[in-house]
Amino acid sequence: MDIKSKSKMIEFYRGLAGESNVITSRDSMVDYTGDEFYRGEAGSFPACVVKPGTVLQVAGILKYAGENRIPVVTRGGGTGMCGGCSAVDGEVVLSTERLNRIMEIDRQNRMAVVQAGVTLGDFYKAVEKEGLFFAPHPGDESATLGGAAATNAGGARAVKYGVFRNFIKSVEAVLPDGSIINTGGKVLKNSTGYNLTQLLIGSEGTLAVITGLVIGLMSKAEVAYTLIVSYRELAGALRSVNAILDAGITPLAVEFLEHDCVLAGEAHLDRKWPCAPAGAYLIMIVDGRNADEVDSACVKLEEVCMKDGAVEVLVAENRQKQEDILYLRSHLYEVLKPGMLSVLDACVPRSAIVDFVDRVHKLSEEYGIWLPTFGHAADGNIHTHVMKYGLKGNKMDLQQETKGWAEKLPLIEDELYGYARELGGVLSGEHGIGVVKRAHFYRISDKKNVELMKLIKKAFDPDNILNPGKIF
Secondary structure, eight states, X not given: OOHHHHHHHHXXXXXXXXXXXXXXXXXXXXXXXXXXXXXXXXXXXXXXXXOOSSHHHHHHHHHHHHHTTOOEEEEXXXXXXXXXXXXXXXXXXXXXXXXXXXXXXXXXXXXXXXXXXXBHHHHHHHHHHTTEEOOOBOSOTTSBHHXXXXXXXXXXXXXXXXXXXXTEEEEEEEOTTSOEEEOOOSOSOOOSSSOHHHHHXXXXXXXXXXXXXXXXXXXXXXXXXXXXXXXXXXXXXXXXXXXXHHTTOOOSEEEEEEHHHHHHHHHHHTOOOSSOOOSEEEEXXXXXXXXHHHHHHHHHHHHHHHHTTEEEEEEEOSHHXXXXXXXXXXXXXXXXXXXXXXXXXXXXXXXXXXXXHHHHHHHHHHHTOOOXXXXXXXXXXXEEEEESEEEETTEEEXXXXXXXXXXXXXXXXXXXXXXXXXXXXXXXXXXXXXXXXXXXXXXXXXXHHHHHHHHHHXXXXXXXXXXXXXXX
């Protein structure tokens, strides 16, 4: 874009959204160049950042962009993990941060009507205040609802209640020509033609700009306990997951982690893990209508786990103890981030987790590189972190780089993504493709599926102005 065209565009957007809502200085745009993991190409900056306050302003921004073939990247909270909202080549960044109103919490229909920029943290508080419950919890509560929908975020609670797409009943979105569409409503059933709601969920901002959502809500469980179950080795822990489900218990969350992650977490966070050292752990949350129901489930769960070789079961009944247990798991990304080269979120059938993690261990030994791995034990979503540094004692050794890490990184990624596919799994369970996984997506995806996706992209966005270079 030449200087004259850029000046004209900025002038138009200032007139539309307000002068203070169009950012042009590089210092102010730094935080808008990428997400939590990926910061765009070196030296790349957006042409500008526009912060609309209404859906009509979004429509005006896109209409102008469409008419002038200006690429636009939509950004929510910037908490993504694959460069999905990164501005890599002078695009306009459309930030949804001002679209932050909770329009309605409809108790009668158990639905919420929200704008896309509402943060998860604010939404949880508003829903809880009304005595209701929104099940998905992807992690970082500064993430926005629109961004979570655009990536079909998941999180630990998916095992019992599903992921974001299971709760979205309607999407308000703006197309590249400025048209505003609504795809559903406050209904539980909808067989009216193609399901555009589900098509837009997980589309990573490449088809339309999500501006609003209708979200299904639930009654809140009255009681919830958190448990840690310790095992000598991971295989026993994962065997227990099937046995627990077969026993008729569906925990709210089932997470697994191995002892090296606990060691690193204890040292970095200065928190003591409440269990004796073991090879692997399951962290579970069991909820229910009353204490008797949850107590009964926990007793049954303990029996099942001990049969599968558990060496200790710790039950936290009060909120403070539960928060203490969950603190280390919820901060593991923060612990690993200083030395992290890549984070995978492959998803495999639950029965294949042991095989996948065994392959991780073999690669770690073969390449002499630390690959801390944890994830969601009941839904097969595995987070393997490829690290630049290893552990020294119980701390990450930031003074000693792993030799040859630059050459080892792509080899490890290729092998693990390929192996996930062999096991009947997929490239991403909840983070999406973005820029970071684009090459892997092409390499291991069914070619016909990719062709169909490209046709859908062209139907929605024929001039390729929405989040270009992402996924494809």
